[in-house]
Amino acid sequence: MDIKDLRTLIKIVTTTDISEFEWEQGEERIVIRRGQFVAPAPVVAAAPVAIAPAASVVSAGTPTAPAQAAVETVDDGFDTVESPIVGTFYRAPSPDSDNYVEVGSIVEKGQTLCIIEAMKLMNEVEADFKCRIVKILKENAQPVEYGDPLFLVEPI
């Protein structure tokens, strides 16, 4: 099933009262779940993964080429936190402190995720909403550009 068909399918399902929809043909399996659902963290082929509050979808393709479509679809449910300035990315307040966050950390709105330093100006990047850290996209002490994605997060 291609993305266009998938989109049509989601539209159809979300206009009804159906809360869960499963469809299987050959090696392709589609699961659509609606409403609140806490997803298992990793993206695994042929396992249903769904997030986003309204309607969400998972397409797990053939065992040989599963990741691409799945990751893309899943990514759509995630947000990225971007760098507000050009500077250096720091994961901790000082070299010998613990990192502000790790993959899997649940952070509250307003909690610090990292520091971006530019010319001795320290900018604490905070979470705009409660979320779970899915992926940390930059290495500590590396330069980042304005607008670079720093974290992949899942709103909670």
Add this chain to the structure above:
Amino acid sequence: MTGQDARTTILTLFRNTGDSFVSGAQISRALGVSRTAVWKKIEQLRLLGYAIEAVPSKGYRLQVTPDVLLPSEVKAGLDTELIGREVVYCAETDSTNLRAHELGKAGALEGTVVLADSQTAGKGRLGRKWCSPAGVNLYASVLVRPPVAPRYASQLTFLSAAAVARAVAEIGDLPVTVKWPNDVLVHGRKVAGLLNELDAETERIHYLVLGIGVNINMDSDQFPEDLRYPATSMMLECGRTLSRRAFACCLLRHLDSLYALYLARGFEPVLAAWQEYFDLTGRIVEVDYQDRRVIGCVKGLGNDGALLLELSDGSPERVLAGDVRPL
């Protein structure tokens, strides 16, 4: 009326009276408290170092004003537009930057200044400590809300460094240089440190805290032993004790005029003011990026303030962060 307000009222009365006596009755009317309460306030001022003469039937007369950074004392010496229109004083606090953050989040006016006599957790870059003993130095944080995008906020680093350099040169009559981008040096030793912190959304600055620590009258035995960079104080360099209050007023005046210049004409004239103190062009420096080091020759500054180096293999390097040390 808070303790600080009452002190301000009394000190203003003294100031307006000049060399004559202020009667206890006059003070008690101004404060709306009893004569006994006035006596208590006078005692508090004496504890702060004010020498106040008390003569029965005449009243009180101020003889010696100590070098304290009480808002009334600082504001009396200020003629600034924006910077210092609110002055908050703490005898002791953890960090003036933390106080300024609280004020910034609570919506305090642009130009609010937090001063402390001592800090118990003075902040340096990346969790380092800023040595902050009582009675000798200046620990200040200035709250500004520049109407620019967050990506330009680091321009304010050069602004506060230039203001500090001007004040150190003026009050101490000392030869001052700046080490990129923000340390202020006298004879190659660090006399002031700056730590600026930003609170912003993607496209809008909520506020910026300009943290400024200046070693004014600190003696050589008051410096910590594990300094990362050789340090000094203005007193050690010029051989006499300086007025912290005069320094604070001078610094706030330079911050005020440079900030007005920045708002009116942008970053270029501010960077030019900073460059008057920059002497590393053509020098070989080492930059510590925390996870690696590079060595290069300073070629100058980008128009955004970035330090431009030429590495030994001839390749260019734009430095936006890191510790710079001349070799």
